[in-house]
Structure formats: structure tokens, C-alpha cells
Amino acid sequence: MSIAFQQCINPDCSATYDVGQILTACPKCGSLLDVNYDWNAARVPMSLSEFEERWKSRLNPVDYSGVWRFRELLNFAREDQIVTIGEGQTILQKNDQLARQCHMQPGTLFLQYEGLNPSGSFKDNGMTAASTHARMVGATMTACASTGNTSASLAIYAGVTGHFRCIVFIGSGKIAFGKLSQALDYGARTIQIRGDFDDALARVRQICEKYPIYLCNSVNPFRLEGQKTIMYRILEGLGWEVPDWIVVPGGNLGNSSAFGKAFMELRMLGLINKVPRLAVINAEGAATLDDFWNVHGLRWNDGRPDSSLLESRYQKMDAANERASTLASAIEINRPVNLIKALRALDVCDGIVRKVSDQEIIDCRARIAATGFGCEPASGATIAGVMRLRHEGVISASDRVVCILTGHQLKDPDLTMAYHSADPALMAKKLTPAGVQHTPFANPPVVVDNTEKDIVAALGL
Numbered sequence: 024m025s026i027a028f029q030q031c032i033n034p035d036c037s038a039t040y041d042v043g044q045i046l047t048a049c050p051k052c053g054s055l056l057d058v059n060y061d062w063n064a065a066r067v068p069m070s071l072s073e074f075e076e077r078w079k080s081r082l083n084p085v086d087y088s089g090v091w092r093f094r095e096l097l098n099f100a101r102e103d104q105i106v107t108i109g110e111g112q113t114i115l116q117k118n119d120q121l122a123r124q125c126h127m128q129p130g131t132l133f134l135q136y137e138g139l140n141p142s143g144s145f146k147d148n149g150m151t152a153a154s155t156h157a158r159m160v161g162a163t164m165t166a167c168a169s170t171g172n173t174s175a176s177l178a179i180y181a182g183v184t185g186h187f188r189c190i191v192f193i194g195s196g197k198i199a200f201g202k203l204s205q206a207l208d209y210g211a212r213t214i215q216i217r218g219d220f221d222d223a224l225a226r227v228r229q230i231c232e233k234y235p236i237y238l239c240n241s242v243n244p245f246r247l248e249g250q251k252t253i254m255y256r257i258l259e260g261l262g263w264e265v266p267d268w269i270v271v272p273g274g275n276l277g278n279s280s281a282f283g284k285a286f287m288e289l290r291m292l293g294l295i296n297k298v299p300r301l302a303v304i305n306a307e308g309a310a311t312l313d314d315f316w317n318v319h320g321l322r323w324n325d326g327r328p329d330s331s332l333l334e335s336r337y338q339k340m341d342a343a344n345e346r347a348s349t350l351a352s353a354i355e356i357n358r359p360v361n362l363i364k365a366l367r368a369l370d371v372c373d374g375i376v377r378k379v380s381d382q383e384i385i386d387c388r389a390r391i392a393a394t395g396f397g398c399e400p401a402s403g404a405t406i407a408g409v410m411r412l413r414h415e416g417v418i419s420a421s422d423r424v425v426c427i428l429t430g431h432q433l434k435d436p437d438l439t440m441a442y443h444s445a446d447p448a449l450m451a452k453k454l455t456p457a458g459v460q461h462t463p464f465a466n467p468p469v470v471v472d473n474t475e476k477d478i479v480a481a482l483g484l
């Protein structure tokens with residue numbers, strides 16, 4: 024008997040469903056679903072440090088996985104059903120160089136580098152969980168819509184494990200080549216539609232409802248269970264101490280939602296005694312959450328957010344044909360599907376939302392990369408957010424802050440080259456249309472004749 028069940032997050036419904044059902048919304052009321060557990064029947068460790076024991080048995084794939092090492096906290100599958108490819112070997116790194124740049128004290132700023140996952144982004148934390156559930160329910164075909172990383176992740180799980188095939192839907196916009204090339208290389212059937220990510224997601228949801236295809240986007244509640252473990256690894260990296268802040272880029276808001284649920288559960292289980300504050304950072308050109316949170320004052324409100332606000336805002340967006348646009352293509356999203364769960368996370372974690380410009384995002388991406396942690400533009404939003412919040416005095420110089428670097432630098436080499444190249448044509452094509460006028464952290468190649476004299480002169484020796 025499974026101790027896990029699916030449950031509607033709407034407190035006026037709270038309907039429950041078996042884990043054997045394939046659902047991406049509550050059939051009764053249409054709200055999002057959680058995976059919940061009968062914690063009384065679960066064997067949950069008395070203290071989080073018990074999970075460290077598993078480092079000793081790392082030849083066992085489920086102990087090696089940075090997700091399934093914490094399996095008692097996402098206890099919906101039998102061990103022999105788990106689909107893992109060694110995800111979650113990611114590290115928490117103290118970064119005093121960036122701390123200095125953010126006017127913070129040494130030893131306070133940390134980067135959780137999720138680019139080290141097998142497909143190069145945090146998505147693998149979720150995809151191992153979704154793939155496990157897909158296998159549990161006997162799915163042979165899976166699908167997702169993606170701005171790039173979800174598709175790369177799903178494609179790698181389909182490719183490596185051979186448990187199922189996969190279809191990925193992408194829009195015709197700005198998918199970064201690093202990500203698209205992964206999906207193609209790993210053998211995903213790739214459907215490019217005319218439209219953007221939101222259009223692709225709406226379409227794949229409709230198709231998965233109608234045909235026997237298992238949906239792996241973050242409306243799948245099992246996927247978010249895997250993403251909780253990013254928080255467990257951060258706590259582990261801090262010797263099981265809770266930081267003051269978690270800072271995360273906001274797109275479809277799966278991460279923010281998963282992080283909130285992780286802390287809600289750990290607190291309820293008595294495994295932590297405080298919850299960190301959550302800062303979700305939007306790109307200015309894709310700032311739906313920021314708009315709802317900071318302009319319209321939308322709140323979780325004990326599970327009863329003012330849905331009329333959502334409807335009227337989305338109607339206006341459609342009437343004005345307002346579409347998200349940012350160089351951080353990973354988070355170029357109009358209608359974040361996990362918005363309501365993210366409101367819950369912001370409530371649990373006394374959270375805040377900020378938006379930052381593309382100029383700030385790509386400058387901060389370059390600053391982070393210059394300390395050796397190559398990441399893609401969306402991840403740059405975290406340090407841009409910290410700088411903002413330091414400036415506002417919301418984060419103090421002695422606060423312990425963890426930024427989630429969500430994707431690897433090699434995901435979007437075109438943008439990196441446009442930034443560093445000092446080539447006016449490339450700059451005009453890639454950066455200026457997004458309002459980026461300067462590249463203060465560019466490190467362009469120095470072109471010289473192949474003579475010792477010229478090289479020595481260029482090196483200033």
C-alpha cells in the first residue's frame with residue numbers, strides 16, 4: 024500500500040486521488056494537485072543528518088542520486104521502480120568574490136550549481152521523479168512543452184533509460200541552440216509549432232488529455248516532488264542549517280512551488296525549526312508574477328487567491344497581444360502554470376518578488392561566470408536580484424543567501440559570444456533589440472598578427 028496520494032490544493036475541494044492516476048489538474052475543480060503523504064505511516068528519519076549515511080553506500084544508484092538519497096521525503100515509488108541517471112550531484116559553493124560585489128560579508132553568499140546535472144539544468148531533479156511515475160503507470164510515450172531545458176531533460180531520460188519514447192513541443196521563438204541540439208541529439212521527436220512557449224504548453228496539454236501520452240511539464244505534481252530535493256541538498260551543504268534567503272529565477276514557477284512545499288513539509292515534520300525567505304526574480308520582459316504580487320497585491324489567502332484578478336489580467340494581456348520577451352529565453356513565459364502554488368510558497372517562506380532588466384541579467388550572468396560558475400542568462404537573474412535587494416536594504420550584509428544557478432553556461436553560447444565578442448554586428452543583432460547597450464564585463468578575444476612582437480605587445484609584457 025502506498026503512503027502517497029494526489030490531492031487538490033484548493034482547500035474548498037481537497038479531493039484526493041490514487042498515485043496510480045495520471046492527472047495534471049484536479050478533475051473536480053481544475054486546481055493544481057500536490058503529491059501528499061501519510062506521514063504517520065512513513066518512516067521519516069528523526070533528523071536530516073541521517074540522509075548523509077547514504078554517502079557510504081553510493082554504489083547503490085538510489086543512494087548515489089542526489090534526489091533519491093532523500094526518498095523518504097518523496098515516498099511515492101518502490102525502490103525497484105525508480106528511474107535514475109545519477110542526477111543531483113550538484114554542489115553548494117560559497118562565493119566570496121560575488122559576495123563582495125553584492126556588498127555582503129565574506130562567507131554569506133552561496134551558489135547552488137544545478138548546471139552540473141546530466142542534462143545541464145535543474146530539470147533533471149524533477150524529470151527523474153516524473154520518469155519514475157511514468158514507469159509506475161506503464162507509460163510508453165511521454166511529452167513536454169519547453170523553452171529548452173525541460174525538453175533536453177526529458178529527452179535524456181527517454182534516451183538513457185529506454186523506458187519510453189518522448190515528444191517535445193517547442194515554440195518558434197528564442198530556444199537556445201545548446202538546448203535544442205540536446206533534444207535532437209538524444210532522439211526526441213521534436214515538434215516546433217508557430218507560437219511561443221505558452222502556446223506550445225497549451226497544445227501539449229490538450230494532446231496529452233486526448234491521446235495516451237504522459238505529460239512531463241511542471242503541472243505534473245510528481246515532477247515537483249523531485250525538485251524539492253534541491254533544497255535538501257542546500258541544507259546538507261550548510262550542515263543542516265537553514266539559510267536566511269533562497270533566491271531563484273521565476274518562469275513557470277515550478278521551482279518556487281517545489282521549494283515552498285519542501286520547507287512546509289520539513290517544518291511540519293519537525294526536521295527544521297525555521298524557514299528561509301524566498302525571493303523569486305522575474306525578467307522585466309516576463310514579469311507576470313511580479314505584476315500580480317507587487318502591483319495587484321495577489322496573495323495565497325489561505326488557498327483562496329482572488330482568481331478574478333487572474334482572469335482580468337490575462338484577458339487584458341490577450342486583448343493587447345502582450346507577449347513575454349527577454350534575453351533569458353528559459354523564463355520567457357506569459358502565464359506561469361504554477362502561479363497559485365508559487366503564491367503558497369511565497370506565503371510559507373515570507374517571500375518577495377522582484378523583476379530585473381535584461382541588462383542586469385546578462386551583466387550578472389557574466390559576473391557569475393567570471394568566478395568560474397558558467398550559467399545561462401536566466402540564472403543571472405539571481406545575483407541581479409540579490410544586488411537589487413541589497414540596494415533596497417531588504418537583504419542585509421550578514422544574511423546567508425543561496426542563489427540557484429538553474430542552467431549551465433553551454434546552454435546558450437550564442438548570447439555569451441554576443442556579449443564577449445565586442446563585434447558591433449553581433450551586438451546589434453542579439454543584444455541591442457533587448458535594450459542592452461553596454462557589455463561592461465566583456466572579455467573579447469585580442470586579435471593580433473602571429474608574431475612574437477605583436478603578441479608580447481598585446482600582452483603588455
Ligand code: F0G
Nearest residue numbers: 169170172173274275276277278429430
Ligand atoms: N532557469 C532555467 C535555466 C530554466 O530552464 C527555467 C525553466 C527556469 C529557470 C524557470 O523555472 O519554470 O520552475 O520557474 N524552464 C522551462 C523549460 C520552462 O521549458 O525548460 P520555473
